[in-house]
Amino acid sequence: MKLPKSYYNTLSYIGTLVAGLSLLLIIFLFMITYFFHVGSSYIGLFLYIIIPSLLVLGLIIIPVGMFFERRRNRLEEKGKIKKSKLIIDLNNYRHRNAVFIFTLGTIVFIFLTGIGSYEAFHITESVKFCGTTCHTVMKPEYTAYQNSPHANVTCVECHVGEGADWYVKSKLSGLYQVYSVIFKKYPKPIPTPVHSLRPARETCEKCHWPKKFYSNLLVSERHYLADKNNTEWDINLRMKIGPNHSANGFTEGIHWHINKNVKIEYITNKEDRSSIPWVRYINKVTNDTVLFENTESPLKEKEIEESDLKTREMDCMDCHNRPSHVYSAPQDFVDEAISAGLISRDIPKIKARAMKVLNKKYSTQDSAIMIITEKLNSYYSKKYPEIYNDSAQLVQKAIVAITDEYKKNVFPEMNASWDAYPNFIGHKEYDGCFRCHSGSHKSSDGQTISKDCNLCHTILKQGSNAENMEVADIDSSLTFKHPEDIDGEWKETNCSECHRELY
Ligand code: HEC
Ligand code: HEC
Ligand code: HEC
Ligand code: HEC
Numbered sequence: 001m002k003l004p005k006s007y008y009n010t011l012s013y014i015g016t017l018v019a020g021l022s023l024l025l026i027i028f029l030f031m032i033t034y035f036f037h038v039g040s041s042y043i044g045l046f047l048y049i050i051i052p053s054l055l056v057l058g059l060i061i062i063p064v065g066m067f068f069e070r071r072r073n074r075l076e077e078k079g080k081i082k083k084s085k086l087i088i089d090l091n092n093y094r095h096r097n098a099v100f101i102f103t104l105g106t107i108v109f110i111f112l113t114g115i116g117s118y119e120a121f122h123i124t125e126s127v128k129f130c131g132t133t134c135h136t137v138m139k140p141e142y143t144a145y146q147n148s149p150h151a152n153v154t155c156v157e158c159h160v161g162e163g164a165d166w167y168v169k170s171k172l173s174g175l176y177q178v179y180s181v182i183f184k185k186y187p188k189p190i191p192t193p194v195h196s197l198r199p200a201r202e203t204c205e206k207c208h209w210p211k212k213f214y215s216n217l218l219v220s221e222r223h224y225l226a227d228k229n230n231t232e233w234d235i236n237l238r239m240k241i242g243p244n245h246s247a248n249g250f251t252e253g254i255h256w257h258i259n260k261n262v263k264i265e266y267i268t269n270k271e272d273r274s275s276i277p278w279v280r281y282i283n284k285v286t287n288d289t290v291l292f293e294n295t296e297s298p299l300k301e302k303e304i305e306e307s308d309l310k311t312r313e314m315d316c317m318d319c320h321n322r323p324s325h326v327y328s329a330p331q332d333f334v335d336e337a338i339s340a341g342l343i344s345r346d347i348p349k350i351k352a353r354a355m356k357v358l359n360k361k362y363s364t365q366d367s368a369i370m371i372i373t374e375k376l377n378s379y380y381s382k383k384y385p386e387i388y389n390d391s392a393q394l395v396q397k398a399i400v401a402i403t404d405e406y407k408k409n410v411f412p413e414m415n416a417s418w419d420a421y422p423n424f425i426g427h428k429e430y431d432g433c434f435r436c437h438s439g440s441h442k443s444s445d446g447q448t449i450s451k452d453c454n455l456c457h458t459i460l461k462q463g464s465n466a467e468n469m470e471v472a473d474i475d476s477s478l479t480f481k482h483p484e485d486i487d488g489e490w491k492e493t494n495c496s497e498c499h500r501e502l503y
């Protein structure tokens, strides 16, 4: 193989050397990360940013050298300059200085490029960058995140995780996102679920490894009814996350689904996975397989075969799909604010009025805040002038709390709210667990995925005041009493059928 004559010059040799070494380094690092599955995002930084830049630099230097060489050849032919050779003589102090300056300059240059890309890398990984660069688009996720139990976990710890390959994947999809933001091509709301999300077990389990899961969790809830007195209704539950004795592992309890001997697959017929008519449970030890189908609305044979209805293996995300972007429903965030004392229970009908104004559709957050404030002011000044005037501070504080909570949970500009993003823990506003535990998912031999109210939790306490408060001891459970008399309707009807559209 012969190269053009002009290639044979020092500058092009240097370019070749730089490009060649970079290529070798890339191959070497790639082999390490690929075959040994080691490597952090930092290797990714070198592998995909710094060394390729050097490679490109080398490739640019080659033709530049060729250009100069050709020009010199032409000049030589015309006799304009004397033929010369490059001679570096380190005994000559001028040459020595030149070499020294050149070497130092190169090192400093590479070093600064390194720092530069390292910083660029850090900035693109930071919570601020992820959360605010595309401000309006990700405002809902960013705001909800800041109020979540994961506010101190960075976006990339869940969305990218460790390893160079996911770093690149995320930056590539990031490029597409930049394009869609610039040209306003993004959907509102951003669709859920995120199909390209890294498997939860590779990210969540970095911090929550199953060995350290709790067996039980106490959940104490305070609800307020939409009546004149905002009647308080307390419910304490003992969630049976694991077995009664943690040494037993995941042989029973809620986290049984992620037992390594258990595999649960399902098919959903809703884009957001809010309905699951087909579930297959495989016991990986005995290889026993049980197929459960929703007998009330089974999938048709044809639907099962259709290619876009793929089976999905259940993991953390099928219950904890909102670990960080929690959009609470108005009834829930108002209950929390009353419980926290931000909204006074002494204001008559405050829960009911809040429900009325919060469940309307608004076009922007600003207009929502204005209308909500105005409506509540006009209602209380007309209907309860004594309270409105005598306890003006109390009423104003409540109105501020209601609008503050609205700002944290509802984002009309992006159509993001509890309605658009189901939360699969529980079963009140969304079917959540009842997507499978509906009582009508049955196998051909008569097994049912249980809807027994004591399967997942026991009720330790329920009621509204000292007279009607029921209390059980830690080992027993109360029979559920619905806060409003609905004639046992909750036994037959899924909670969400009423609770999605209660207000
Ligand atoms: C604790 C882990 C975790 C952290 C931290 C986290 N996310 Fe998420 N995020 C998720 C999960 C899980 C989903 C997907 C839910 C699904 O697919 O149902 C998601 C979904 C999203 C979505 C898609 C829309 C939606 O709400 O489903 C966006 C956008 C997003 N996250 C942005 C961010 C940004 C920006 C940050 C940092 C400010 C961040 N995330 C931090 C876990 C996390
Ligand atoms: C970088 C570490 C980290 C990662 C990654 C992480 N978490 Fe967490 N998680 C935490 C911390 C810290 C808390 C708060 C302390 C606690 O409650 O244990 C927490 C709390 C929780 C809780 C309890 C929430 C509550 O209301 O108290 C759940 C559930 C949870 N995480 C699920 C997840 C899921 C699902 C993922 C994966 C999408 C995930 N976490 C990823 C660190 C992490
Ligand atoms: C994709 C379907 C699916 C979803 C969603 C689901 N489960 Fe299950 N669950 C199952 C199946 C299948 C079984 C096993 C039924 C059997 O063999 O009788 C099961 C069993 C259980 C058990 C009994 C475990 C034992 O043997 O002790 C508990 C507890 C449980 N689920 C809790 C929950 C909770 C809580 C949720 C919601 C956060 C939930 N499940 C969501 C499919 C599901
Ligand atoms: C079948 C549904 C389901 C699955 C699957 C599931 N969880 Fe949970 N998990 C729950 C429920 C229900 C609770 C109780 C918390 C509550 O009621 O808010 C819980 C509690 C937790 C908690 C808080 C209590 C504790 O032990 O620290 C963490 C952390 C957690 N889960 C992490 C995970 C991770 C990580 C995975 C995946 C490896 C996972 N869960 C899979 C339903 C599930």
Ligand code: HEC
Pocket: 219, 221, 235, 237, 425, 426, 427, 428, 433, 434, 437, 450, 451, 452, 453, 454, 455, 456, 457, 480, 490, 491
């Ligand atoms: C498959 C598991 C499962 C079954 C079966 C189940 N629940 Fe629940 N339940 C949950 C989970 C998970 C939560 C959420 C706890 C939380 O918010 O942290 C919950 C919450 C509740 C709450 C508290 C209010 C709320 O929604 O936050 C009540 C009350 C309740 N359940 C009653 C019942 C009754 C009554 C039944 C029987 C018809 C039942 N549950 C069956 C898993 C289950």
Ligand code: HEC
Pocket: 223, 224, 225, 226, 227, 233, 331, 428, 482, 483, 484, 486, 489, 490, 493, 494, 495, 496, 497, 498, 499, 502
């Ligand atoms: C037939 C319709 C219906 C069904 C089914 C139903 N509820 Fe309710 N629920 C109501 C009504 C009506 C109220 C009263 C609302 C108010 O006054 O704010 C209520 C109030 C509540 C409250 C207190 C207020 C709040 O929103 O937190 C809880 C908790 C509750 N229900 C839990 C459940 C659970 C859990 C189930 C399923 C096991 C269920 N409900 C099934 C109609 C229903």
